[in-house]
Amino acid sequence: MIEEGKLGVQEAVWLITIAIISKVFFSGPTTMVAIVGNADWYVTILSAAIAMIGFVFIYLLLKRFPEKDITEIFNLSLGRFFGFIFSGILALYMLFVSSTRLAEFSEVFKVYILPLSPNWYIIGFFIVSVFVLSRLGLESMARFSKLAAYPMLTGLIVVLALSARNYNIKNIYPILGHGLSKTITTGIMRSSIYGEIIILAIFAKAFQGIKYIRREGIISIGLSALIISASLLAFTLTFPYYIAQELLGLVYQMAELIDYGPFFQRIEPITLFIWIISALISITIIFYSFVLIFCKMFKIQDKKPIILGGVTIIYAVSLIHKDITTIIFRNIDFMRNLGSIVFFILPLLTLIVAAIRKKGDRQNA
Amino acid sequence: MRKVVAAFILIILMLNLTSCYDAIEINNMLHVVAIGVDRGVSDKWRLTLQFPTIKGSGGGSQSSGGGGQEEYTHVTIDAPSFFAGINMLNASLPRRLTFMHAQIIVFSEELAKSGLIDEYITSIHRFREIRQSAHMLIVKGKADEFLKENEPFIGNLVAKSFQMLINESNNTGFFPRVTLEDFYSGLKSSYRQPIATLTAINDFKSFQKEGEPWETGFKTGGDYIAGKLPRIGKNKIELFGTALFDGGTMVGELSGDETRYMLMVRDEFERGFFTMKDPKEQEMIIALDVRGPTKPKIKVTLDDTVPVIHLKMHLNADILAIQSGVNYEHPKLKVLLEKEFQQIIKNGIEKVVRKCQNLNTDVFMFGDHAIKNFLTIDDLENYNWNSHFEDAKVTVEVKVAIRRTGTQIDGQLARDTERDE
Numbered sequence: 001m002i003e004e005g006k007l008g009v010q011e012a013v014w015l016i017t018i019a020i021i022s023k024v025f026f027s028g029p030t031t032m033v034a035i036v037g038n039a040d041w042y043v044t045i046l047s048a049a050i051a052m053i054g055f056v057f058i059y060l061l062l063k064r065f066p067e068k069d070i071t072e073i074f075n076l077s078l079g080r081f082f083g084f085i086f087s088g089i090l091a092l093y094m095l096f097v098s099s100t101r102l103a104e105f106s107e108v109f110k111v112y113i114l115p116l117s118p119n120w121y122i123i124g125f126f127i128v129s130v131f132v133l134s135r136l137g138l139e140s141m142a143r144f145s146k147l148a149a150y151p152m153l154t155g156l157i158v159v160l161a162l163s164a165r166n167y168n169i170k171n172i173y174p175i176l177g178h179g180l181s182k183t184i185t186t187g188i189m190r191s192s193i194y195g196e197i198i199i200l201a202i203f204a205k206a207f208q209g210i211k212y213i214r215r216e217g218i219i220s221i222g223l224s225a226l227i228i229s230a231s232l233l234a235f236t237l238t239f240p241y242y243i244a245q246e247l248l249g250l251v252y253q254m255a256e257l258i259d260y261g262p263f264f265q266r267i268e269p270i271t272l273f274i275w276i277i278s279a280l281i282s283i284t285i286i287f288y289s290f291v292l293i294f295c296k297m298f299k300i301q302d303k304k305p306i307i308l309g310g311v312t313i314i315y316a317v318s319l320i321h322k323d324i325t326t327i328i329f330r331n332i333d334f335m336r337n338l339g340s341i342v343f344f345i346l347p348l349l350t351l352i353v354a355a356i357r358k359k360g361d362r363q364n365a
Numbered sequence: 366m367r368k369v370v371a372a373f374i375l376i377i378l379m380l381n382l383t384s385c386y387d388a389i390e391i392n393n394m395l396h397v398v399a400i401g402v403d404r405g406v407s408d409k410w411r412l413t414l415q416f417p418t419i420k421g422s423g424g425g426s427q428s429s430g431g432g433g434q435e436e437y438t439h440v441t442i443d444a445p446s447f448f449a450g451i452n453m454l455n456a457s458l459p460r461r462l463t464f465m466h467a468q469i470i471v472f473s474e475e476l477a478k479s480g481l482i483d484e485y486i487t488s489i490h491r492f493r494e495i496r497q498s499a500h501m502l503i504v505k506g507k508a509d510e511f512l513k514e515n516e517p518f519i520g521n522l523v524a525k526s527f528q529m530l531i532n533e534s535n536n537t538g539f540f541p542r543v544t545l546e547d548f549y550s551g552l553k554s555s556y557r558q559p560i561a562t563l564t565a566i567n568d569f570k571s572f573q574k575e576g577e578p579w580e581t582g583f584k585t586g587g588d589y590i591a592g593k594l595p596r597i598g599k600n601k602i603e604l605f606g607t608a609l610f611d612g613g614t615m616v617g618e619l620s621g622d623e624t625r626y627m628l629m630v631r632d633e634f635e636r637g638f639f640t641m642k643d644p645k646e647q648e649m650i651i652a653l654d655v656r657g658p659t660k661p662k663i664k665v666t667l668d669d670t671v672p673v674i675h676l677k678m679h680l681n682a683d684i685l686a687i688q689s690g691v692n693y694e695h696p697k698l699k700v701l702l703e704k705e706f707q708q709i710i711k712n713g714i715e716k717v718v719r720k721c722q723n724l725n726t727d728v729f730m731f732g733d734h735a736i737k738n739f740l741t742i743d744d745l746e747n748y749n750w751n752s753h754f755e756d757a758k759v760t761v762e763v764k765v766a767i768r769r770t771g772t773q774i775d776g777q778l779a780r781d782t783e784r785d786e
Contacts, residue, residue: 037742170733176740242553259498
């Protein structure tokens with residue numbers, strides 16, 4: 001039986017929050033501005049609200065099947081065959097997300113930091129870290145997240161505060177961006193930004209009971225929404241919408257503009273630190289989710305060989321992308337628009353089927 | 366066995382961590398400090414790069430003053446693009462050019478007026494090595510000539526020297542401080558236009574060594590443009606005034622005084638010494654230290670077919686000098702002085718706004734206030750503020766408060782027998 005240890009609320013919250021907010025450092029904000037304009041900072045709050053509803057489905061499902069994780073619940077609710085299919089979809093999606101995020105990381109990193117290093121070198125080094133962290137397991141990952149969270153948050157606050165000199169409050173106008181209907185539809189579609197909340201269901205047994213999972217879920221989504229919204233607002237105040245929709249890596253670009261005279265400028269390395277650590281935690285936990293689901297699907301007790309095989313697969317998959325535009329405009333767009341189906345609709349369908357088939361603990365239903 | 370494998374992996378990792386895969390030794394790089402762009406003759410663009418010769422990098426060869434003067438040189442090439450030019454230049458330079466420390470980007474006035482500047486800017490804005498905080502300048506004359514004259518006048522380093530010169534914008538207001546990011550943002554906007562710092566080589570011809578002494582005429586000291594200041598000295602380079610753009614085309618320029626008024630409206634004016642005629646004794650002058658501590662209040666309404674802009678501004682000033690000895694420190698006379706100065710600023714702003722309206726270039730960022738009238742970006746872009754600015758009705762209201770009177774509260778004229786009688 002696969003054991004993942006026991007995690008406290010803080011560890012869980014930071015693990016999930018970092019997994020969610022790492023997108024801020026990639027192309028996510030740029031594409032968001034391209035769609036909704038300068039309304040991005042409150043669209044994400046709408047997305048968080050929708051994700052919170054999605055989390056309610058996950059919570060109700062976990063409550064109906066106490067002491068079970070999502071893979072087991074799929075099997076119990078839908079039967080072995082459909083449970084296997086649902087678990088397979090979730091596992092493959094997690095693999096797709098982790099490899100796409102890794103590919104995006106390497107490409108954006110190449111643009112700004114290591115333009116001459118080949119992808120195999122950047123991804124190779126990163127994948128070694130993913131492998132080591134995965135081997136250490138969920139408990140170590142969560143503790144590392146909690147440890148890294150405070151300096152990361154401090155760094156982010158420092159960058160946002162120092163950028164205040166470049167803020168132009170008038171950039172928030174026109175207040176509705178590209179229009180209310182676009183704002184609402186995008187807010188709903190992009191709730192997948194907070195989809196990593198499903199990790200609470202994947203590792204449900206490690207979070208010490210449904211009461212704690214509920215608290216961890218609410219705090220994680222709320223905290224992530226706060227950080228993402230504050231970051232997007234900072235980008236909006238720094239760059240007008242027509243500039244923000246062009247730039248790749250807005251945090252980095254924003255930090256580059258910080259200039260308080262010859263002795264206080266060039267503080268982009270702070271953003272690098274935050275970016276790399278958050279990407280490492282995010283990619284590892286998503287990859288590790290894939291490993292766990294895969295092991296449960298095929299009743300494999302030893303994760304180690306799967307981790308080794310898994311990192312080899314994401315290494316290869318993240319290398320075979322065509323170019324950065326394919327990653328941003330095809331893969332990530334696909335993930336953002338359809339991710340909610342995997343993260344929130346699958347649990348909802350499972351919940352409905354469980355209710356119809358009268359599966360699970362009906363006292364908790 | 367595990368420990369052996371772990372040790373082996375660690376050793377491999379450590380070997381890789383000794384330096385980046387694509388590391389370049391600092392000695393193998395040539396740090397460009399300034400980029401100059403003119404219209405080319407043999408090809409579309411004439412690219413000039415200025416960089417240190419790093420002759421003293423071997424150590425030891427320093428002047429007796431400590432920290433010897435860094436030597437700079439420059440290269441110029443005609444090329445089809447900025448990036449082609451870099452590669453072409455690297456055929457004759459024994460080090461790799463890097464632009465991470467490039468602080469100055471200078472375009473010639475001719476190029477700016479030809480409307481080609483946006484072609485060039487959009488490509489260098491994309492280039493990761495050039496920082497968005499680099500300063501944008503338009504030079505009257507040739508950019509390559511400008512870079513030849515761009516040498517550290519005080520201190521050792523061009524970049525630092527120039528940075529400090531640019532910072533003087535905050536202290537004088539005679540020229541704006543414009544970064545690549547600011548300029549690019551203006552180029553892409555539908556509701557503001559770009560500006561750039563105006564610079565030139567002063568040939569010192571404006572300085573008249575001989576002639577009739579100045580009598581009672583009046584000049585503010587700011588009604589010049591770059592290259593025309595009546596001065597002599599070692600440093601030939603000067604920054605003075607503003608280049609105005611309509612999109613990617615330079616359409617005009619503002620003098621030092623006009624630049625101050627523009628910066629006041631943009632809320633970018635920090636401080637400057639102003640000279641005005643004495644209201645009571647017109648042949649005498651009064652000097653004021655003016656600061657702009659409060660944000661100008663700008664309201665733009667679009668109810669009618671023409672936009673209406675109402676500008677309200679509050680300035681603080683200290684008295685620096687009263688040549689006439691009239692007691693303007695006294696509350697009653699202080700009000701007179703304030704009203705007179707208010708009128709000067711009001712007239713100045715109205716004049717410069719009219720000038721820019723005639724050129725159809727909103728460099729005051731009125732558009733930033735106009736956008737509050739729109740709910741969506743599509744509405745804003747359909748309206749196209751830049752095309753409506755020339756028709757706008759602008760009203761200006763200025764308040765000036767003289768807060769302090771320097772180290773004197775009752776200045777008296779020097780005693781003079783004739784005047785005493």
